[in-house]
Amino acid sequence: MSLDGKVAIVTGSGRGLGLAYAQELARQGASVVVNDVSADAAAEAVGAIEAEGGKAVAVVAPVGPTETAKRLVQTAVDTYGRLDILVTNAGVLRDTVLWKMSDDDFDTVIGVHLRGTFTCVREAATYMRANEIAGRIICIGSPTGQRGNFGQTNYAAAKAGIVGMVRTWAMELKKAGITANAVIPVAATAMTATVPYFAAAVEADAKGEAMPAFFRHDLGFGTSGDVAGLISYLASDSAASVTGQAIGIGGDRLQLWSHPEAVVTEYHEGGWSYDALEAEFPALIGEKQQSVGERFPALPEELQR
């Protein structure tokens, strides 16, 4: 198996995508530290992994504070002797439009996703560097972080920030042979089950039926299991040269996201004054303004609910 002898931490792995990642890493031979705020979900996840012959231990604690990050790394080392792989997946949503978003809505989402990713990766990378382990850091982003989304100021900030940190970590950790990548998943979970657009796919999944091809192919929307293979690939020795990337996956679709690049570069000798901009901006940039938000194709009539 590709991950024999390796040890992984997956945050927020009591259910949903995190659970699928933990199960897949265990199937590939890794011993897994499962983490969640729900003790029941974490215990069930450990049970499910052990039932398949895998090795897992639970840490029930909220990701965000440094103390939790330290506990996670310490548990990996105390229980299995080392740490090779960290997947920062734990997440919550507090969706509402900007003018209704409270400080608490903002701080909660930033605390779990952005701060939680920072504290866990800092702890794991420090351990890996000190022990000369060519580790794997896999952080979870979102299409919302890449493109923006109505009602998700807090989540867009956190997820865009995570990809920004990954670019930086790929540079900082290169010499140590540690890779850092972002995965941009889309899947049917508790987080997406209530989105009306996905209803027909979620309905099919709940009945144990295959999701319609429109979702799997055109939208790249499938099950949590569809995302898990990329996590184990990035965690493996085969992906040693893949770092600093944001890779999209869902259903039958795999995507490589670009990092922001300047799409227009123009010069004005002496600099760009207001008058120069007023005269030249519309012709140089006006038509080339970048679009925002995800572009969803129209839902075929038979899939409308």
Ligand SMILES: NC(=O)c1ccc[n+]([C@@H]2O[C@H](COP(=O)([O-])OP(=O)(O)OC[C@H]3O[C@@H](n4cnc5c(N)ncnc54)[C@H](O)[C@@H]3O)[C@@H](O)[C@H]2O)c1
């Ligand atoms: N489902 C999707 O289509 C989708 C799309 C883009 C990104 N994501 C991201 O994937 C990750 C997993 O999403 P999901 O859809 O499986 O969500 P989910 O709500 O089904 O699962 C999230 C898990 O994280 C746990 N959790 C929440 N706060 C925590 C904390 N502070 N510490 C530890 N665990 C905590 C929850 O208890 C839950 O078990 C999230 O980061 C999410 O933003 C999901």
